Amino acid sequence: MSSNGDHDADVWIGLGMAEAAAGTRIVPAPLADIVQGGRRIRRRRLTVVGAVALASVVALGGGALAQLRPAPTGSGSATALVPAAAPDPAAALAKRDPLRPARTLLAEGTTNGHAWKVWRAIWPLAPKERAYEQAVALWQERSAYDPRLTRPTEEFVRQYWQPDSDLVNDYVEVDGVRQGHDSGGSIVADGHISEQASRQTTFGAGMLGHYGKDDPGPFFPAEIGLVDLGPRVGKVFVTWSDGTRTEVPIVVVPFSPIRVVALAQPQDKRSTLWEFFDQDGQKMPNEGTTLFR
Numbered sequence: 001m002s003s004n005g006d007h008d009a010d011v012w013i014g015l016g017m018a019e020a021a022a023g024t025r026i027v028p029a030p031l032a033d034i035v036q037g038g039r040r041i042r043r044r045r046l047t048v049v050g051a052v053a054l055a056s057v058v059a060l061g062g063g064a065l066a067q068l069r070p071a072p073t074g075s076g077s078a079t080a081l082v083p084a085a086a087p088d089p090a091a092a093l094a095k096r097d098p099l100r101p102a103r104t105l106l107a108e109g110t111t112n113g114h115a116w117k118v119w120r121a122i123w124p125l126a127p128k129e130r131a132y133e134q135a136v137a138l139w140q141e142r143s144a145y146d147p148r149l150t151r152p153t154e155e156f157v158r159q160y161w162q163p164d165s166d167l168v169n170d171y172v173e174v175d176g177v178r179q180g181h182d183s184g185g186s187i188v189a190d191g192h193i194s195e196q197a198s199r200q201t202t203f204g205a206g207m208l209g210h211y212g213k214d215d216p217g218p219f220f221p222a223e224i225g226l227v228d229l230g231p232r233v234g235k236v237f238v239t240w241s242d243g244t245r246t247e248v249p250i251v252v253v254p255f256s257p258i259r260v261v262a263l264a265q266p267q268d269k270r271s272t273l274w275e276f277f278d279q280d281g282q283k284m285p286n287e288g289t290t291l292f293r
Contacts, residue, residue, distance in 0.1 A: 115174070115176070122255050146180050165192075166255075166256070203230065228258050249261065
């Protein structure tokens with residue numbers, strides 16, 4: 001994925017991710033004793049506009065809905081995603097520690113008998129003098145799951161540090177075990193999105209667990225697609241090749257202006273149309289989303 005320019009995704013792709021936590025909370029980043037394993041995700045960038053990251057999940061297995069459960073809302077079997085409570089804007093942002101990521105359970109489901117969860121962690125915007133410290137913390141975590149990742153250099157981090165961007169990582173657990181095919185990038189920080197950017201429909205799209213000829217898979221029970229949305233998007237629909245139309249739940253991630261949707265690709269159909277509507281029900285332009293075609 002990308003943000004604030006074409007190079008951001010590649011700059012931050014090797015920085016790291018922390019172990020899953022329950023719900024949405026802020027915790028210190030563990031820097032040791034992380035189970036090693038996994039390999040780096042292959043990611044397709046379908047659009048490169050503004051700041052991006054990705055999130056949320058729907059599970060479809062064997063060509064039919066295996067089980068769809070959004071992140072728990074305290075009622076056991078929820079049927080719709082409920083946006084997390086917004087933090088106190090000024091106070092929360094001012095006190096955020098760049099080494100204490102906010103983690104959000106985006107969604108969970110069961111496909112072919114395997115339970116999976118998708119998580120997002122937002123690592124707060126670090127001042128330039130702490131950017132390298134933060135980059136190393138992310139690398140230490142993520143490299144435990146992908147040993148091929150190279151430790152970032154201080155010169156590299158300082159060169160590509162962005163004064164308006166958080167770091168973001170999305171990752172998957174399967175049957176309670178974190179998987180190695182996660183994703184990393186930068187995302188516009190809360191309070192830094194411009195008026196023009198806030199009017200965009202989408203900021204990018206990609207897949208977790210995607211594989212190609214040189215990276216065979218699958219890696220997860222379901223191949224999960226994710227789309228970053230502008231803050232004005234209110235509804236998202238996908239039309240499939242069999243004529244069915246699905247509304248995809250939108251997740252509001254705390255400490256981030258970017259809203260997100262995700263779904264697992266059905267095994268027996270492909271997408272033919274993505275539609276986006278604002279919070280007043282007016283149709284918004286599709287700015288290039290073609291996920292699962």
